[in-house]
Structure formats: structure tokens, C-alpha cells
Amino acid sequence: SDISSAYRTYQEILNFLDQTQSTCGSFCSVEKFGTSYEGRDLKLIKIGDDLPSKRIIWIDAGIHAREWIAPATALYFIDKIVQGYKSSDSTIKSMLDNFAFYIAPLLNPDGYVYTFTTNRFWRKTRSAQAGGCYGVDPNRNFGYHWGGQGTSSNPCAETFRGSSAFSEPETRAVRDKLLAIRLRTISFITMHSYGQDWMVPYGYAYNVSVDNYAQMMRPVQAAADKLKSLGRNYDIGNSAVVTYPAAGASDDYAASIGVPYAHTIELPDTGQYGFLLPQSEIPRVGLETLEALKVYLGYIAAAN
Numbered sequence: 001s002d003i004s005s006a007y008r009t010y011q012e013i014l015n016f017l018d019q020t021q022s023t024c025g026s027f028c029s030v031e032k033f034g035t036s037y038e039g040r041d042l043k044l045i046k047i048g049d050d051l052p053s054k055r056i057i058w059i060d061a062g063i064h065a066r067e068w069i070a071p072a073t074a075l076y077f078i079d080k081i082v083q084g085y086k087s088s089d090s091t092i093k094s095m096l097d098n099f100a101f102y103i104a105p106l107l108n109p110d111g112y113v114y115t116f117t118t119n120r121f122w123r124k125t126r127s128a129q130a131g132g133c134y135g136v137d138p139n140r141n142f143g144y145h146w147g148g149q150g151t152s153s154n155p156c157a158e159t160f161r162g163s164s165a166f167s168e169p170e171t172r173a174v175r176d177k178l179l180a181i182r183l184r185t186i187s188f189i190t191m192h193s194y195g196q197d198w199m200v201p202y203g204y205a206y207n208v209s210v211d212n213y214a215q216m217m218r219p220v221q222a223a224a225d226k227l228k229s230l231g232r233n234y235d236i237g238n239s240a241v242v243t244y245p246a247a248g249a250s251d252d253y254a255a256s257i258g259v260p261y262a263h264t265i266e267l268p269d270t271g272q273y274g275f276l277l278p279q280s281e282i283p284r285v286g287l288e289t290l291e292a293l294k295v296y297l298g299y300i301a302a303a304n
């Protein structure tokens, strides 16, 4: 059955990764790169020739548990990129000539499972904290300007930063993988919802942009133009400006370790359904976001 016809459980996501790997031979491989607080697998799939000469496009999703359209979009990407390779789709082929994809569709499996079993609006991880509260906001737990604006020291708060930078096994796993591949990685994309924003660092405060902001915005502008042509309006620009200052996020961390392009994407919608976007929207969001990604990567390939 079509992976994009429904929101998928944790187990269905793992099964899909394994099934995909079993059909694509040496052209893709699934790697376990960490374990969550409650003991679940953190997995990514590498698609394309994993040669030192191939620049890596990192795409992750599901760091915030309730943002279900993000993992669904990551699974759509995996499915279409692998299918496109097998059917010799010319755009997919040229993307894979230029890049290798590392796609981690579910960075916070404990929180994700909790949104299926107990509380659909859970955001954080599920680690036990002082005062009987649970969870850290993993997107406030990265070690760059950790503890700054838009973060809370209250373990019961939605934006709890954790007891220290990288206190969570989920963020440590991302950190360690990124550090291992950082010299090959040209673009880091983390998918969230909702809002329809395609953002550029830094987001830890106002008025702190990356040195290459103008260069980074060119492919983002092209992606937003493509989305607009498909009937979807995105806001683009510095993440603090487009949303709000929030320190310790993964996009800032990726930029801080030298990844040349780093983005948070807030997928649809703009609030009509919010986190409860109907699953019938998965194919449209997947398609339009993949079309935008193709345009974005075309610019990066041409400029680098």
C-alpha cells in the first residue's frame, strides 16, 4: 500500500525503512544512529552513492512529536527518491548525481508514540524530569547558545531546554552523526509543522544572521517561488524574524559547525487544522515540498 495514504505509526515507519532497503540493493542503506530515552531506534536511510566525493543533503523530521505531517513528508521523499532512481526519472537521477541523501524521518520516537497512545498534542521527548514532569524540548537542547531566548528552565514547560545542552539521547545522536559527516554535508533541513515558513539561521536572537545569508537565501527564494506556483504561500527569511527567537535549535547548531546551508521548514498549514492536518493532505504536501526541494537543490548544485 502507498506509504503516503495515512499517518504511520512508529512500527510502520521502521517497517517501511526496512522494506525500502530490501528493494534498493546497495543504492540505499538504513543505519541505526542512536537510541531514544525509552529505548526506541533512531534510524536514517542513506540514498545514493555514499562516496566521499558526494555532498550530503541531511533531512530530518519528527523532532517534535505532534507535528505528524513532517515524518509523513520525509517518508514521501524517501519513497519518491527511491522510486525515481529505479524508474530513471531524469530530475531524481541528476539530484543523485550531485548528492547523497541522509533522511531521518523520526527523531523523537518516544514522543511520537505518546501522541498515538495518550496525548495527541505532546511536543517534547519523554524523559523523566524534576518535579514529576516529563520531557525536554529537543529543539531547545542543542549546544549552541543553549539556554538563551525562547527557552525555559521549567521542566513542566513546553520549551524546557533540559538540564544541560545535549542532555537528551535523541539530540546527542543527531549531534554525533552530524559531527561525523559535517565536512561532506552541504545542506541540513529539519522539517516541522506548522506555519509554511522556510527559514535560515540564526534563530537564537534577533539580528544575528549567518555570514552567507544572501547566498543561502537564493535557493530558498527559488523554492518559495515554486511553492507559490503550486498554490502554497511560504514566508522565508531569518528564523527569529519569521517566527520568534529560540535558542538551542538544531538549525543553528548545524550552521555553527559549518554546514553551508541550514533550514527549518514549517510545513502546512497556517493554522486552520494546525497539527491536525488531515492525512488526505499528505500527498499534496509531499509533492509540493519535493518539487520545491528539487528547485532548491538545483540552485545549490549550480552554485557549488
Ligand code: 0X9
Residues within 6 Å of the ligand: 064, 067, 139, 192, 193, 194, 199, 202, 203, 204, 239, 240, 243, 244, 245, 246, 247, 249, 250, 251, 252, 264, 266
Ligand atoms: O520553536 C521551534 O522549535 C520551531 N517551531 S515549532 O512550532 N515547530 O516548534 C521553530 C524553530 C526555528 N529555529 C530557530 N529559532 N532556531
Ligand code: ZN
Residues within 6 Å of the ligand: 064, 067, 192, 193
Ligand atoms: Zn516543531
